[in-house]
Amino acid sequence: MKKIVERAPTVEEAIEKVVKKYGLGEGEYTVNVLEKGFHGIFGLFSKEAVVEVQITKAYFERRLKEFLTEILQVVDPEVKITVKSSGRSFFVDVESENAGRLIGKHGKTMGALQHIAMIFLNRLSDTKLNVILDMGDYREKRKKSLEKIVEEAVKKAISEKTKVVLDPMFSFERKIVHKLVRKHRGVISYSVGVEPYRRVVIEYSATRREGRRKHDIKESI
Structure with a gap:
């Protein structure tokens, strides 16, 4: 999810820099040593240590x-x-x-x-x-209430041959609504707007109604 490459005179110092910068705790990161580093001879030919720190889900x-x-x-x-x-x-x-x-x-x-x-x-x-x-348990309770909301919206969309715009919903709620709408003939559903005010629109569709009838006939055969 996040990788940090850090350099320092030693591997330990490189790791410590990352740990302090991000406030990492035990078990919250793994280390891959890319270069062990070299102190050199009398300060000559020294080489920094390089580590790659992977921050974990924890x-x-x-x-x-x-x-x-x-x-x-x-x-x-x-x-x-x-x-x-x-x-x-x-x-x-x-x-x-x-x-x-x-x-x-x-x-x-x-x-x-x-x-x-x-x-x-x-x-x-x-x-x-x-x-x-x-x-x-809001999500579980919400599933049941969405069934009633969809039923009413579908009836209105079909009887008035119009579209019904529902209140803003969570992503998981919109997925449930789309799934419920697919069970009905004569309507389609789609989402509009941006999070967290994205809404579902249930709209009458003569094409969808005819297409669903053909599908039903094919299945019954």
Whole structure:
């Protein structure tokens, strides 16, 4: 996720420079010695040591947890944050007595917090990382409510032959909506806008309706 090449008179000094600069802890980095260095003879022909330090996921998990804890303790001093990672995604689970306040209406507060956390984490990394935030099982509960939202939007789009623009959603919510929409004939869905205000549009489509009918006939045969 991040590699740093450092030079110093010795390997130990090169490593120490990186550790101090980034505040690395035990188990948060690995070292590849590129050049061992040479003190030379009476100061002549000396050569610097060169090391490549690879920062591990443990570092990013710790920094993300510290960052979010500092912010959320203002609202709840007893907040508990767990950070796990898989690939380039970091999953954050927040336990708080004030979860409702932290989630906000339609998850807007949580979405803004997730966006800020993602910006923070990516400033530490050389590669793009994702942050997925959850509070009080919000995501699981949200899945159920999205089913009703999609049903109503699809009915309106088809009956009025128009398009329905939904409220801003998280990426995982938009994926659920698109999947649900594909189950219906006569509508298509697409996303518009930029994060964290990106929305899903469910739109009537005569082409989609006809194409789906043909597909259904083919499957039934």
